[in-house]
Amino acid sequence: MTKAAALLLAGGMALSACASDEEPGGTASETGGSGSEELRIGLAYDTGGRGDRSFNDSAYAGVERAIDEFGGTVQEFSPNDDGSNRAEGLANLAQEGFNPVIAVGFAYDEVLGDVAADFPDTTFAQVDGSVDAPEYKGDNVTGLLFAEEQGSFLAGVAAALKSETGQVGFVGGVETPLIQKFQAGFEAGVAAVDPAITVNSQYISPAGDFSGFNDPARGEILAQGMFDAGADIVYHASGGSGTGVFRAAAASGGRAIGVDSDQYQTVDDPALQAVIMTSMLKRVDNAVYAFIADFVEGGVEGGTDIVNDLSTEGVGLATTGGFIDDIQDQIDDYRQQIVDGDIEVPTTP
Known part of the structure; x- marks a missing residue:
């Protein structure tokens, strides 16, 4: 069992509100905490970016929690209105040395496989995207799925x-x-x-x-x-x-x-x-945090999906x-x- 599965079984921390006065998508931000500053996380948002009070904010909460624990920085990317720059955004994050790179949303399905192939030394994860859909995305990609x-x-x-x-x-x-x-x-x-x-x-x-x-x-x-x-x-x-x-x-x-x-x-x-x-x-926050924790400890297998359901407290009611x-x-x-x-x-x- 990976640490991701174990952490999800344990439930994890309660989700905190993530809205921020800081404009997302442009600059790297650093959060305090102990640990290595070498951790540099790339976070590519779904439509709407950070501040949606929902899906994207939950992903950011998971990254923020990881940085609080392990140290490091996060670079955020928000796609344009028609999503035509998604591939460019992912590639730029990888090119600039951010690793892991986490894509939020199924809209990255069509581009993530190609980008991952171009950057085989970068570890990618996709929230709501299977490694095998629409086609196999590569051994350096992990799918974070939910029931x-x-x-x-x-x-x-x-x-x-x-x-x-x-x-x-x-x-x-x-x-x-x-x-x-x-x-x-x-x-x-x-x-x-x-x-x-x-x-x-x-x-x-x-x-x-x-x-x-x-x-x-x-x-x-x-x-x-x-x-x-x-x-x-x-x-x-x-x-x-x-x-x-x-x-x-x-x-x-x-x-x-x-x-x-x-x-x-x-x-x-x-x-x-x-x-x-x-x-x-x-619980996108839990899934993202657990993936980063696995990455820090060298436990990411790649080429697989992690499914979060009621049995792992990956979904539920507030x-x-x-x-x-x-x-x-x-x-x-x-x-x-x-x-x-x-x-x-x-x-x-």
């Missing part, structure tokens, strides 16, 4: 147990197989509690258009339509667009379920914080705010059934 459908199932259980109208919603950022895992798990969790509850699932943008992860206005429009149609709880898997979902919930007197980070802790507006009943935790305390026993029962294999959660809607 999003399992955590989303628990979000569906919570929504079904808390819904008073018998209608709930799901807002996805981009209609891709990855985000469809969130949808599938959520719908299955709702149905497990009460198949009579209606789930309205919609996407902000189609496959190939990544703007859906950074379009709060459109997220608000979709969610508002769901609330207007009778939904009282909406779950989003839409990155930075989730702020719009929270605004719609606040305007409608409804509830929202966040994603990736504990978004109750990361939003600034108390009015939005008050509507977030829970968040589906995708309890901050106490909104789901009264149903925690039921949520825990469903969780155990999934871990034991009694419930197999679908990955497609």
Whole structure:
């Protein structure tokens, strides 16, 4: 067992809010801590960059934790709006001697293999990208994957147990197989509690258009339509667009379920914080930290995927705010059934 697996089994530290006044994507930043300053980490973000209060921030939290423990620096890269400079960004990090280089998001699928081949002495990892998809990326790449459908199932259980109208919603950022895992798990969790509850699932943008992860206005429009149609709880898997979902919930007197980070802790507006009943935790921070720890200790195997699920606490539900305390026993029962294999959660809607 690698240290990554062991650390995920242990759970790890609670995710901290990662928003910073420092502009990401341009300069190296150094965090205090003991250890060798030779550790130089390259972090290539997904659409929206650091400050999304969700996916990218969680990845940065893992890097920040590693630097606190081992010392070193991090160089951040944020892609342009159309993502056309992703390959260049990765290559520049490797060329400048940052190692390991961590790519955040499946959008790097098409370029990471070629970049990794050009820099065989650099160790790469990809969050939400398999070593074998769309084709084998190389022995110097590790895939950091998650059972999003399992955590989303628990979000569906919570929504079904808390819904008073018998209608709930799901807002996805981009209609891709990855985000469809969130949808599938959520719908299955709702149905497990009460198949009579209606789930309205919609996407902000189609496959190939990544703007859906950074379009709060459109997220608000979709969610508002769901609330207007009778939904009282909406779950989003839409990155930075989730702020719009929270605004719609606040305007409608409804509830929202966040994603990736504990978004109750990361939003600034108390009015939005008050509507977030829970968040589906995708512990990107734990996975990134554990990968870096393995790298520091020489334990990265490469050419393999590490899957983080409910059994390793790689996914789960946040309890901050106490909104789901009264149903925690039921949520825990469903969780155990999934871990034991009694419930197999679908990955497609």
